Amino acid sequence: MIVMGIESSCDETGVGVVDWDGEKATLLADEVASSVDEHARYGGVVPEVASRAHLQAMVPTMTRAREAADIDRPDAIAVTIGPGLAGALLVGVAAAKAYALAWDVPLYAVNHLGGHVAVDTLEHGPMPSSVALLVSGGHTHLLGIDDLSRPIVEMGTTVDDAAGEAFDKVARLLDLPYPGGPSVDAIARDGDPTAIAFPRGMTGPRDAPFDFSFSGLKTAVARYVEGRVRAGHDVSVPDVAASFQEAVADVLTAKAIRACQTRDVTTLVLGGGATANSRIRSMAQERTAAAGIDLRVPRPRLCTDNGVMVAALGAHVIGGGAPASPLTVATDPGMSV
Numbered sequence: 001m002i003v004m005g006i007e008s009s010c011d012e013t014g015v016g017v018v019d020w021d022g023e024k025a026t027l028l029a030d031e032v033a034s035s036v037d038e039h040a041r042y043g044g045v046v047p048e049v050a051s052r053a054h055l056q057a058m059v060p061t062m063t064r065a066r067e068a069a070d071i072d073r074p075d076a077i078a079v080t081i082g083p084g085l086a087g088a089l090l091v092g093v094a095a096a097k098a099y100a101l102a103w104d105v106p107l108y109a110v111n112h113l114g115g116h117v118a119v120d121t122l123e124h125g126p127m128p129s130s131v132a133l134l135v136s137g138g139h140t141h142l143l144g145i146d147d148l149s150r151p152i153v154e155m156g157t158t159v160d161d162a163a164g165e166a167f168d169k170v171a172r173l174l175d176l177p178y179p180g181g182p183s184v185d186a187i188a189r190d191g192d193p194t195a196i197a198f199p200r201g202m203t204g205p206r207d208a209p210f211d212f213s214f215s216g217l218k219t220a221v222a223r224y225v226e227g228r229v230r231a232g233h234d235v236s237v238p239d240v241a242a243s244f245q246e247a248v249a250d251v252l253t254a255k256a257i258r259a260c261q262t263r264d265v266t267t268l269v270l271g272g273g274a275t276a277n278s279r280i281r282s283m284a285q286e287r288t289a290a291a292g293i294d295l296r297v298p299r300p301r302l303c304t305d306n307g308v309m310v311a312a313l314g315a316h317v318i319g320g321g322a323p324a325s326p327l328t329v330a331t332d333p334g335m336s337v
């Protein structure tokens with residue numbers, strides 16, 4: 001069965017195609033058009049700009065995906081209905097409905113976060129019961145997964161900023177280019193991660209064990225930089241970047257390991273654009289190895305937003321026997337897992 005996935009929740013227009021054999025999805029096409037360059041001068045994603053870019057990119061991206069997969073039409077279409085930017089989601093959902101109607105194929109509305117988890121099966125095969133740590137510009141979640149065709153359990157999330165958002169804000173503070181994550185990651189390579197003891201948010205004994213908070217950390221970085229400047233001292237940008245990154249990686253990986261132990265599972269899956277971060281990856285590798293946990297990390301291209309993740313989740317949902325969605329299905333910008 002050929003399943004197409006359409007993604008438009010943020011600034012990536014994605015159309016992916018997978019072949020589903022009832023157990024495993026195989027990647028046939030992965031076409032993405034990003035409007036990231038258009039947002040760069042604003043220092044963050046501008047919803048209106050993202051929506052317009054989706055409208056322009058959708059049909060060409062669809063055409064490229066059909067050519068790459070060498071198909072005329074799929075057997076089913078899956079589309080992200082949330083969570084995400086309201087206007088951006090509308091473009092993908094409207095396109096998915098139009099194609100489903102024109103091709104007379106069923107439509108399946110899916111959750112973006114589930115897609116970030118399901119995409120891992122394309123590289124590493126069927127997924128056992130596990131915990132997923134999703135970190136991107138829009139989300140920071142610890143999820144409990146038993147069966148990808150069934151609803152996912154939310155174990156915890158951020159109470160303020162997403163992890164990637166914290167990277168983007170700290171990058172701006174340090175005058176590093178947008179998107180901030182890759183810039184912080186690059187400059188941190190020349191810094192000392194132990195130079196500054198930044199706070200680890202939500203790690204007190206009375207804090208929710210699987211929730212996160214990054215706004216205090218961002219404020220701590222701002223105060224540190226301001227204090228140095230006021231006192232007439234230099235600011236070592238590599239040291240600040242490395243110490244900040246260390247604090248984020250520390251909290252994310254410690255809570256993820258604890259979540260695995262609490263659920264009594266031995267598989268941790270990483271997903272979302274910020275898992276491209278070299279320190280989050282290396283710390284996750286070190287700590288999972290020490291705890292006897294298997295770590296599954298999709299390649300960076302699959303960790304960022306794309307259409308294949310939607311197709312992969314759609315395939316599992318179809319495999320689980322879910323009914324198709326009506327063509328009246330709405331978007332759900334604030335959708336939880």
Ligand code: KG4
Nearest residue numbers: 136137138164181182185273274276277304
């Ligand atoms: O998943 P994604 O492409 O889009 C969504 O936000 O849904 O993730 C983008 C986010 C941005 O905040 C970006 O700064 C962050 O992921 N990111 C990184 C790195 N690469 C991307 N954060 C830290 N280190 C990186 N190497």
Ligand code: ZN
Nearest residue numbers: 116136272305
């Ligand atoms: Zn995402």
